[in-house]
Amino acid sequence: MKNPPFDLIVLGAGSGGLAAAKRASSYGAKVAIIEGDRVGGTCVIRGCVPKKLLLYGSLYNEHIKNASSFGVEFKDACIDSSQLLKNVRSEVDRLNSLHIDLLEKSGVTLFNGWGKLADSHVVLVREKGNVDKITELYGERILIATGGYPNRPLIPGSELGWLSDDIFLLNELPENVVIFGAGFIACEFSCILNGLGVKVKQFIRGKTILKGFDKELSNLLVEYMQENGIELNFGQYPVSISGNPGDLKVHTNSVEIKNCGGVLFATGRKPLINDLGLSSAGIDIDLDKVIVDENQVTNIPNIYAVGDVTNRINLTPVAVDEGRAFADTVFGKKTRQVNYNFVPSAVFSHPEIAAVGLTEEKAIALYGEVNLRSYRAKFRSMANALPKRGAPCLLKLITERKSQKILGCHMVGDHSAEIIQMAAIALQMGATKLDFDRTMALHPTIAEEFVTMI
Missing domain, CATH: 3.50.50.60 (FAD/NAD(P)-binding domain)
Structure with a gap:
């Protein structure tokens, strides 16, 4: 036809x-x-x-x-x-x-x-x-x-595991899950399922989570995930799965997990x-x-x-x-190319992570450590002042020492993504640390720390 x-x-x-x-x-x-x-x-x-x-x-x-x-x-x-x-x-x-x-x-x-x-x-x-x-x-x-x-690993029994798509189709959550992966999807679902009362074991092939994010931020998330009851296992990857849905046996390169309610593969796309x-x-x-x-x-x-x-x-x-x-x-005859500079990104974990610009590691590789200056503020937000518990906040600026131009803006904590979206505008316009310093703080807020760092 x-x-x-x-x-x-x-x-x-x-x-x-x-x-x-x-x-x-x-x-x-x-x-x-x-x-x-x-x-x-x-x-x-x-x-x-x-x-x-x-x-x-x-x-x-x-x-x-x-x-x-x-x-x-x-x-x-x-x-x-x-x-x-x-x-x-x-x-x-x-x-x-x-x-x-x-x-x-x-x-x-x-x-x-x-x-x-x-x-x-x-x-x-x-x-x-x-x-x-x-x-x-x-x-x-x-x-x-x-x-x-989503990628499904080529291991025996991999069809017994879920991909990220499958989580949304569940009618109920199991008591415990195993998650394989170290990226956005793995960390987000670990935090979500943990918050919903599911016991979570996350297995990570390498030594860190969230490749591409500032290590200081990802390390802080690791600490809080562990404090919040998520079991993180580094240097481990899936080898096989057997059993029946809801009662699985999982083998990694070094351990065996029995009576597993579900396995999520968050191993890339x-x-x-x-x-x-x-x-x-x-x-x-x-x-x-x-x-x-x-x-x-x-x-x-x-x-x-x-x-x-x-x-x-x-x-x-x-x-x-x-x-x-x-x-x-x-079709519009308005020649335009996409600007890939200062693309903000976020991980909707708990706590959130958001960033725009260069990580400290990337900035050092490009500029040399001697040519950089980093600023940071770490504290407990007012929302957690009375409970005296909860996720920490970390705000961080990476600057080029001579020009004071801000190369990277990073945050862990409540509303990170909302705050970094606004910061991305400033970085896109070429903001310097002096521009941030001259901006009046809005008190009491988390975001004010970005304009009061010394």
Whole structure:
């Protein structure tokens, strides 16, 4: 079955694909978008959004424990994690429907199925739920925005473990879990599940968590996770899993864990490029990622790629901006490239970690330790003053000694992500330590420490 030609065909209705499709359509382009899963992508359906909703729920146990310090008494208060999971899925359903509605209002045609390139202009869509039905689409331009997928290790019994997607589909949580991984997803789920009353053992192949974040911050998170009852095991990796769901036996390279309620593999993600027909279109790939230039163009001039499929900075806002920059340039005739400097990032652990700019380790490698000066403030926030317990706060600035330019801004503590988002504006504008010093503090707040450090 053939269709009239489209100005743009987008493969993947995640953050980057949706942003590009709607922006291109706003310029008058005739746009098709293809999605074989749910519209919204990883972030909305099985990533950032549901994960953060679970995090909010997991914090209530601590609020309940601290309540008496503020003269509030709860009797028999507890978290029903089954209801929480159900409510999160309901919100995801709402957002999925919202994104479908927004596509329709934007004039973008949605095809529910799996797209595969037949050549540099033709995409074959295998209809979802009816694999025998193939729709042929022709596009003047094609955008690959299929994102990534979680990695499952190649060990015996790995199919018995969960990937991050699976957590959101659970009807109830087990009493205990084993988590493998050291990155965002592993640390976030360790803290979330621990907060919901699950006993957590986390196994880390290397010696540290959160590669790419400032070590002083990640070390502080390690301390608090351990104080909060999370068992962290370094230098260990999965070897095999056996048993039945809910009663698993896990072997690492050095220990055996029996009667395990569940195993989560948070061992990285890969670009989703399998079965896209990239070779049919002549598209170059490198180490399982699509190669693009600064304008998101592949080696085939009419084919582009954005987001995690290019495996550059795999964050939702980056994919969104890449998609919009592509549409602005190609269809809006407003040449624009994405600015990858000072991209803020956060780990929604407990406590949160957020950062923008260079870590101290990276700054030393680039500038030399003698040319740098670091400032820090470590304290207990006012929210924890009466309970006399809770996560610490650490705020840190990395500066170039001679110019006083701020190279990195880092934080551990409540509302880190919200605060660092504002700090990212200052760093993007080239702020110096003197600029921070001249800014009046807002008291009493956590963020004021950034402008009072000496």
